[in-house]
Amino acid sequence: MTTNSSTFAAGQTSLIDPKIAMGWMHTARFLTTAAQLDQLPKVDVPEIAFVGRSNAGKSTSINTLTQQKQLAFASKKPGRTQHINLFALGKQGVTDAVLADLPGYGYAAVSHSDKERWQRVMLNYLLQRESLTAVVLLCDPRLGLTELDEALLHALRPRVEKGLKFLVLLTKADKLTRSEQAKILSITKLNAAGGEVRMFSALKKQGVNEVAQLLWHWSHPEGLPPVLEAVPTPRTQG
Numbered sequence: 001m002t003t004n005s006s007t008f009a010a011g012q013t014s015l016i017d018p019k020i021a022m023g024w025m026h027t028a029r030f031l032t033t034a035a036q037l038d039q040l041p042k043v044d045v046p047e048i049a050f051v052g053r054s055n056a057g058k059s060t061s062i063n064t065l066t067q068q069k070q071l072a073f074a075s076k077k078p079g080r081t082q083h084i085n086l087f088a089l090g091k092q093g094v095t096d097a098v099l100a101d102l103p104g105y106g107y108a109a110v111s112h113s114d115k116e117r118w119q120r121v122m123l124n125y126l127l128q129r130e131s132l133t134a135v136v137l138l139c140d141p142r143l144g145l146t147e148l149d150e151a152l153l154h155a156l157r158p159r160v161e162k163g164l165k166f167l168v169l170l171t172k173a174d175k176l177t178r179s180e181q182a183k184i185l186s187i188t189k190l191n192a193a194g195g196e197v198r199m200f201s202a203l204k205k206q207g208v209n210e211v212a213q214l215l216w217h218w219s220h221p222e223g224l225p226p227v228l229e230a231v232p233t234p235r236t237q238g
């Protein structure tokens, strides 16, 4: 009777079926947008933030992971979207996680005061958002982790020590050879102590299932309900 739940309590080793994880990602729908932390609604489910330099491939990755062409707006003018956008995940009416799309940073053609304002908004969000349980840092592997990425990881460290999960997602993998990918992967793993690192290509659909599975597990630490895990043989009655 308790076998399934105790298996999960003991720490499930097998990964969720990628079809289930991808189906879950596909349920993403726009929830709300806000210019700063205190305008965001309180959320009582795990929230996963996507952050990264402008042009790192954040919008494209969100659209690829959710299998929706326009969910996150891939702007031709980087630095234009300065809002935090929230997307709900899970079946309609039973939201079980939220994705937060944060504006890209590091875009040169933004005024100094705008940059400062944005850094403040982002730091406030990353340090104070209660529902935040995981951060996906998108990084163009041809640039590697830049100073701003390092500063962000540094700011997050106290929360990571308290259990915040993080993933460095190396985007646009299709622009690198296999051996270049292997090299940057191992270098980034050294620099992202404590976090996960994955290669990703929206163009070639590389790493998509794996990231969906990881985000699913992060949002469902208890695993699948036993009823879905082990469908009992129906008993004929009478």
Ligand SMILES: Nc1nc2c(ncn2[C@@H]2O[C@H](COP(=O)(O)OP(=O)(O)O)[C@@H](O)[C@H]2O)c(=O)[nH]1
Pocket: 052, 053, 054, 055, 056, 057, 058, 059, 060, 061, 073, 074, 075, 078, 104, 171, 172, 173, 174, 175, 200, 201, 202, 203, 204
């Ligand atoms: N080759 C390639 N280009 C990509 C990939 N992902 C994004 N891009 C391109 O990188 C640019 C920036 O992407 P975007 O998603 O708008 O970046 P954002 O500013 O981080 O949201 C766009 O021209 C995308 O088409 C990828 O996986 N492969």
Ligand SMILES: [Mg+2]
Pocket: 058, 059, 060, 073, 074, 075, 081, 104
């Ligand atoms: Mg974008």
